[in-house]
Amino acid sequence: MTLPIATLVRERVESAPVGSFVHTFDLVESLGSRVAVEAALHRLSRSDVPLVPVRRGLYFKGKSTRFGRTRPDPLRVGYEIAHTRGYTSGVGPVGYSAARALGLTTQVPARHEIAVPGRAPADLTGVHFTSRSGVGRAGLRPLEVAVLEILREWPRYAEGTWATFCARVGDLAARGEVDPVSIHRAARLERHLGARTHADRLLADIGDDNAGTARR
Helix, strand or coil: CCCCHHHHHHHHHHHCCCCEEEEHHHHHHHHCCHHHHHHHHHHHHCCCCCEEEEECCEEEECCEECCEECCCCHHHHHHHHHHHCCCCCCCEECHHHHHHHCCCCCCCCCCEEEEECCCCCCCECCEEEEECCCCCCCCCCHHHHHHHHHHHHCCCCCCCCHHHHHHHHHHHHHCCCCCHHHHHHHHHCCCCHHHHHHHHHHHHHHHHCCCCCCCC
């Protein structure tokens, strides 16, 4: 006996991990009938299931608390939307969002900014997308994009010194979270003169001080 699509959708949502995203197109691909899937998700979001609508075709599986349903962090939503647009790399924070991701500022941005290596998706509450040339950014991870963005605008968003910035990048490199060589390669392909100049200096300073610290 074939179960109704509404039942199958509910089973999928209930089995999804807390804190994960649910995409309409994934369910349609396996269950068929977009209209039925969308109707089922809409009803679930209004039921006892902690399913939060984020944007058309995208939901968040939170959890129920005495204060209501938990909602996703806007930055996570931004990354998820970028990935659904096909940007699997070269996506990362911009401006104060980049500085905060790298621990270079205590300021909390009023809204997050995310760079994508192509056409920017429409903004959403709490997130602004900006388009960057994807030529050199392909393959960069979010923190690597953050470093590249800081290099473009140095010292606008950082609260510390250049030495502090280099030490932070060196620490991240030692942990395998960023690759300074990949960042430098991407920066050399940027039209932004500051990005190229500061990337040369960063790589030289980190290379000069094997411990990941730099000259002031």
